[in-house]
Amino acid sequence: MNSLLxxxxxxxxxxxxxxxxxxxxxxACALPGCFLLLRKQSLMGDAISHTSxxxxxxxxFVSHWLVEAKVISPTTELxxxxxxxxxxxxxxxxxxxxxxxxxxxxxxxxxxxxxxVVFTSLFALGLLLIRAFADNVHIDLDCVxxxxxxxxxxxxxxKSGVPRAVIVNGFVLLINLLLTILLFKELRLSAxxxxxATTLGIPAQTMHYGLMGLTAMTLVAAFESVGSxxxxxxxxxxxxxxxxxxxxxxxxxxxxxxxxxxSAALGHVSALTLPPLIxxxxxxxxxQDASSAGMMAAAAGFLFVLAMLLGPRYGLAVRxxxxxxxxxxxxxxxxxxxxxxxxxxxxxxxxDADSSDVRQRTSWHRYITTHSWKxxxxxxxxxxxxxxxxxxxxxxxxxxxxxxxxxxxxxxxxWESFLAxxxxxxxxxxxxxxxxxxxxxxxxxxxxxDHDLDRPGVDPHGRAIPK
Amino acid sequence: xxxxxxxxxxxxQEPLPRPVxxxxxxxMVPLLIEDVTVAYHRRPVLWNIDYQAPSGKLxxxxxxxxxxxxxxIKATLDLVPRAAGQVLIFGEPYSQQRHRVxxxxxxTSVDWDFPVSALDVVAxxxxxxxxxLRRVSxxxxxxxxxxxxxxxxxxxxxxxxxxxxxxxxxRVFLARALAQNAxxxxxxxxxxxxxxxxERAIVEVLRSLRESGKTVIVVHxxxxxxxxxxxxxxxxxxxxxxxxxxxxxFTPENLRKTYGGKLALLDQLSEKMAQxxxx
Numbered sequence: 001m002n003s004l005l006x007x008x009x010x011x012x013x014x015x016x017x018x019x020x021x022x023x024x025x026x027x028a029c030a031l032p033g034c035f036l037l038l039r040k041q042s043l044m045g046d047a048i049s050h051t052s053x054x055x056x057x058x059x060x061f062v063s064h065w066l067v068e069a070k071v072i073s074p075t076t077e078l079x080x081x082x083x084x085x086x087x088x089x090x091x092x093x094x095x096x097x098x099x100x101x102x103x104x105x106x107x108x109x110x111x112x113x114x115x116x117v118v119f120t121s122l123f124a125l126g127l128l129l130i131r132a133f134a135d136n137v138h139i140d141l142d143c144v145x146x147x148x149x150x151x152x153x154x155x156x157x158x159k160s161g162v163p164r165a166v167i168v169n170g171f172v173l174l175i176n177l178l179l180t181i182l183l184f185k186e187l188r189l190s191a192x193x194x195x196x197a198t199t200l201g202i203p204a205q206t207m208h209y210g211l212m213g214l215t216a217m218t219l220v221a222a223f224e225s226v227g228s229x230x231x232x233x234x235x236x237x238x239x240x241x242x243x244x245x246x247x248x249x250x251x252x253x254x255x256x257x258x259x260x261x262x263s264a265a266l267g268h269v270s271a272l273t274l275p276p277l278i279x280x281x282x283x284x285x286x287x288q289d290a291s292s293a294g295m296m297a298a299a300a301g302f303l304f305v306l307a308m309l310l311g312p313r314y315g316l317a318v319r320x321x322x323x324x325x326x327x328x329x330x331x332x333x334x335x336x337x338x339x340x341x342x343x344x345x346x347x348x349x350x351x352d353a354d355s356s357d358v359r360q361r362t363s364w365h366r367y368i369t370t371h372s373w374k375x376x377x378x379x380x381x382x383x384x385x386x387x388x389x390x391x392x393x394x395x396x397x398x399x400x401x402x403x404x405x406x407x408x409x410x411x412x413x414x415w416e417s418f419l420a421x422x423x424x425x426x427x428x429x430x431x432x433x434x435x436x437x438x439x440x441x442x443x444x445x446x447x448x449x450d451h452d453l454d455r456p457g458v459d460p461h462g463r464a465i466p467k
Numbered sequence: 468x469x470x471x472x473x474x475x476x477x478x479x480q481e482p483l484p485r486p487v488x489x490x491x492x493x494x495m496v497p498l499l500i501e502d503v504t505v506a507y508h509r510r511p512v513l514w515n516i517d518y519q520a521p522s523g524k525l526x527x528x529x530x531x532x533x534x535x536x537x538x539x540i541k542a543t544l545d546l547v548p549r550a551a552g553q554v555l556i557f558g559e560p561y562s563q564q565r566h567r568v569x570x571x572x573x574x575t576s577v578d579w580d581f582p583v584s585a586l587d588v589v590a591x592x593x594x595x596x597x598x599x600l601r602r603v604s605x606x607x608x609x610x611x612x613x614x615x616x617x618x619x620x621x622x623x624x625x626x627x628x629x630x631x632x633x634x635x636x637x638r639v640f641l642a643r644a645l646a647q648n649a650x651x652x653x654x655x656x657x658x659x660x661x662x663x664x665x666e667r668a669i670v671e672v673l674r675s676l677r678e679s680g681k682t683v684i685v686v687h688x689x690x691x692x693x694x695x696x697x698x699x700x701x702x703x704x705x706x707x708x709x710x711x712x713x714x715x716x717f718t719p720e721n722l723r724k725t726y727g728g729k730l731a732l733l734d735q736l737s738e739k740m741a742q743x744x745x746x
Contacts, residue, residue, distance in 0.1 A: 038581060108508075182600050189591050193577050196643075199544050199570045200595040247582045247627035 007272040017153035017163050019268050022296050024169035025222040026234040026260030031176040032215040033239040034253050038191045039208075043112075044097065045235040047119035048216045049228055051096040053126035055088030056220060061133070062088075082168075086217050093216025094209045096122060149293045152225040165225030172221045176214065180253065187211070188249055226293055233297035234260055237304050244307040244314055259303055266303075267296025330439050331378035333408050336387065337438070338367050339397050340405035344463075361394045368392065406466040407446075412438040413459035413466075414449045420460040421453060430460060493558035497522050497651040497682040498543065503552030505535070505542045510741035511550065512538050514706045514733065520651075521699060523680045525673055527687040527713075530703035531726050536686045537573070539703065540653045544570060556651060566595060569649035571640050573656050579629045585639045586624040589614050592646035614642040617675075619668050634665030641672055652676065652683040659688060670696055693717055705733055 036042050063081035066072045072080055096118055103114035152165040180187065186207060189197045194204035215235070222231045242255035271292040309316045342360050368375060379395055382388040387401030397405055415437045416430040425433075441449070450456075459465055493499065498520035505513040513535040520526055528536045541547045543554050545561050556564040569592070589611040590603050597607055615621050618638040623631060628639065637657055644652055657669055673696070676683050684701075687693060693700060693713060700717045702708040702725040709721045 038578075040578075185591075185594055185597070185601075185603060186599065188583070188587075189594055192581050192583065192588075193572065193591065195541075195546055195572050195576065196570060196591065197594075198546060199565065199568065201565050202594065202599075243582065247629075248584065249582045249587075252582050 005273065007276055008269065011272075014153050015268065015272070017166065018149055018292055019265050021152050021163065021165045021169060021225050022149055022230070022264030022268065022292070023261040024166060024173050025226045025231065026238060026264050026296070026300075027257045028169055028173040028176055028218050029222060029231055029234040030238045030242075030256040030260045031173075031180050031253065032211060032218055033235040034242070034249075034256050035187055035191055035211055036215065036235070037239045037243060038249075039211075042236045042240070043115065044100075044212065045215055045219070046232050047100075047115050048093045048096055048212065049219050049223075049232050049235075050119045051092050051122040051126075052089040052216050052220050052223075054122050054129070055090075055092035055216070056085050057126050057129045058092075059084035059088040085220055089216040089220035090213040092122065093212045093214075096216075097209055097212040149226045149230065149296075150291075168221050169225060172218050176218060179214065183207075184250075226296075230293040230297050233300055234263070237297070237300040238263065241300070241304045241307045244304075244311045247313070259300070263300035263303060264296050267294075267299035268292045270299060271295035327374055328378055328381070331372075331374040332382055333404075333439055335375055335378050335382060335395075336397070336401060336405035337408045337412065339364070339388075339395065340402065340409050343397065343402075364395055365393060368395075408438055410466050411441040411446060413463060414446060414453065414456070415441065416459045416461070417453050417456050417465070418449055427460060493555065495522060495557070496520070496555070497557060498684065499555040499558075500539075500543065501553050501555070503539075503542060503554060504550045505538050505547060506550045506740070507547075508741060510737050512705065512737070513542065516552070516703075516707050518701060518707060518710055520682060520684060522682055523677060524682060524698040525677050525696065526682070526684045526699040526701060527693050527697040528684060528701045528703055529687055529690065529693060529725065530708075534704040534725075536703055537655055540570075540655055540684070540686065544568070544653065567650045569644040569647035569652040571644045571652070571654040571657055574633065574637050574640060574659065576655075579631075579636060581628065583628060584625050585615060585620060585628055585631065585635075585642075586611050588628060588639050589642045589646050592643040595647075611642075611646055614646040615639070617645055618642045618672060632662070634661040637661050638665055638668060641669060645672070645676075650681055652681060654683065654685045656686050656688060658685075658692075690722070705737075 033042070033045065036045050059081055062084045063072075063077050066080060067074050067077050099118045099122075100111070100114045103109060103117060104111050107114065109117075153163040155164050156162060157164050157167055186197070186202050189200070189202060190204040190207040194208075197204040197207070219228075219231050219235070222234075238256040238259040239252070241259050242252045245255055246252050271294075274295075307315070310318075312318065342363050368379065376392070379388060379392060382401065383395070387398055387404060388395045389398050390396045412434045415434045419425055419430050419433060420427075456465060496519055498518070500516050500518040503513065503516045504511055516539065528539065530536050538547060542549050543556075543561065554561060557567060561568065586608065590607055592614075593603075593607050593610065597603060612621065612624055615624050618641050620635060620638050620642060623635060623639075628636060631639065637659075641654075641657060644654070658666055661669070673683055673685070677698075685697070687697070694717055697713055699711065700713045701710045702716065702721055704725050708725045709716045
């Protein structure tokens with residue numbers, strides 16, 4: 001453990017800033033990401049991350065042209081360019097969404113195909129423009145699209161020592177938070193039921209384009225500091241994780257913010273600690289750390305898998321557990337039913353009590369030795385609950401156990417009668433179906449069956465249906 | 468505009484006069500559809516619909532699949548564009564009368580895994596009243612709860628909507644429409660795939676709406692229950708076949724016309740209009 005944490009002893013202010021920048025970017029992305037996810041348009045974010053290149057290139061041209069035309073001085077070019085980049089991204093984001101929908105309608109193609117056409121073409125157009133004008137305008141794409149989170153803290157604002165990336169991402173987060181809070185119910189309704197929203201006078205279509213614009217702006221602002229992969233990951237994964245953990249939208253949004261922030265911290269810490277550990281264990285000494293951005297995305301993915309496995313309602317573990325409980329319940333009920341039928345066939349006639357007792361014991365013994373471990377566990381549980389008495393080799397129903405058993409046998413025979421009345425089924429086939437169905441008939445359905453069959457006294461085999 | 472009860476394309480019958488609705492001023496007519504035609508990709512799906520709904524009645528729109536029932540509602544609510552014609556709601560265009568119209572879309576039109584509770588969904592019906600940027604206050608949550616109570620779903624207010632059965636989901640939609648507190652309701656197949664008790668609950672709500680003077684227009688599939696549930700019927704198959712009081716219009720003759728296949732000529736014409744080159 002000590003050796004694992006050794007790299008953290010050199011934790012500096014720089015590391016703190018890296019985590020803060022990553023967390024701010026992740027949280028800013030998670031907000032539009034939640035609504036994209038609910039609209040089933042998560043990949044729209046990925047597409048917009050590509051098409052926004054066109055907006056970015058456009059911004060370079062505009063700022064360059066403004067300097068040439070002496071409208072602004074070269075010293076202010078950078079800040080003008082950043083504003084232009086945001087505006088350009090918003091425009092292209094809305095344009096991509098609009099183009100996708102138009103293609104879908106006019107070209108009669110599937111939405112994912114339309115999306116594929118639009119984002120690859122616009123991205124290619126952006127690349128072409130860069131090639132065509134690279135001689136005149138210097139476009140430093142590295143710093144725009146492939147931002148490196150580790151170097152982001154170096155560029156600070158004035159003498160404050162606060163990295164510019166913190167200000168930018170914090171500002172975008174603030175805008176997104178404000179819009180999400182103010183327009184919460186409009187965003188929710190437009191995503192859930194656009195038709196109703198429109199009839200109520202909330203323009204769902206405009207809200208949709210607005211969301212696309214906001215997504216594009218958020219992406220472009222975050223690209224520069226944390227790089228495109230991390231941004232796309234943070235747009236999709238924390239909302240998807242939160243979606244697994246809750247079924248209320250406000251909680252989902254809150255959780256996605258939290259998960260984004262945790263992913264950033266966890267990612268950077270793992271980037272520092274895991275590589276040396278792994279490289280040491282396989283005998284290579286020179287790997288010191290890994291890409292923090294990559295690790296943050298991986299951490300988000302890790303949290304998603306955790307939520308998928310351990311989520312409270314939809315988690316895999318919970319579902320396996322519930323299935324196990326169901327199997328045990330069915331096994332218990334089968335044991336009860338079996339004992340009830342044994343009592344039926346071996347009535348305790350006083351004169352012949354001993355022989356009927358022996359008969360029941362042997363048939364129980366045959367039952368329990370031919371059935372699986374589930375029946376044995378079920379027997380043990382039923383004894384603990386007081387529904388069975390005696391021993392494993394000679395189990396008997398208690399009064400309360402007999403009551404439960406009677407209900408089960410009643411379910412079984414009512415269902416058989418129902419099948420006989422309404423289904424064209426060979427007589428030999430009733431039992432199998434009833435063995436399944438008997439475990440799922442609640443009092444309400446039983447009453448309905450009873451009513452439908454006009455309170456039958458015997459089942460199709462002529463056996464009494466217990467009341 | 469004609470007030471005929473039966474739109475008889477072959478002029479086999481004398482038009483019957485409609486006594487009340489025809490004389491009432493336009494602002495009293497909940498829904499007036501005048502010569503509306505709707506086309507998807509230039510292909511007409513509804514031809515020249517003329518219809519005037521009487522006030523305070525339960526009205527069924529009946530017709531085979533693809534006959535344009537849902538489209539008629541959507542065109543009325545400006546959800547799909549009209550190629551021609553106009554719609555007046557209480558004498559004014561829909562955009563001016565949104566607050567008087569409630570809408571229940573098909574249950575399958577939304578994602579029931581959406582992370583909202585039944586109460587949240589019902590409250591959505593009041594978003595217009597609540598207004599932009601405002602939160603759903605306690606007052607509105609209380610009103611939503613009462614709407615849920617009216618459809619017998621008060622106990623399910625805090626359930627996530629995917630934990631409800633199909634019938635319960637439909638009741639939530641109905642409660643949402645009630646919360647809208649409109650004068651004219653459009654419901655798209657509220658009876659589709661619901662259990663018997665939900666069907667009874669919906670019918671009860673429809674009747675109580677009628678008692679309080681509301682007009683309800685319902686897309687309905689089950690021909691067996693039309694005359695039991697509805698005062699008026701609109702028979703539709705790309706064109707208006709007949710409309711009027713159920714007793715007069717819901718006849719075997721009209722049903723045969725409605726369900727006896729589309730007019731072949733109309734279909735061919737639609738085809739040609741969608742692809743003008745293939746003459």
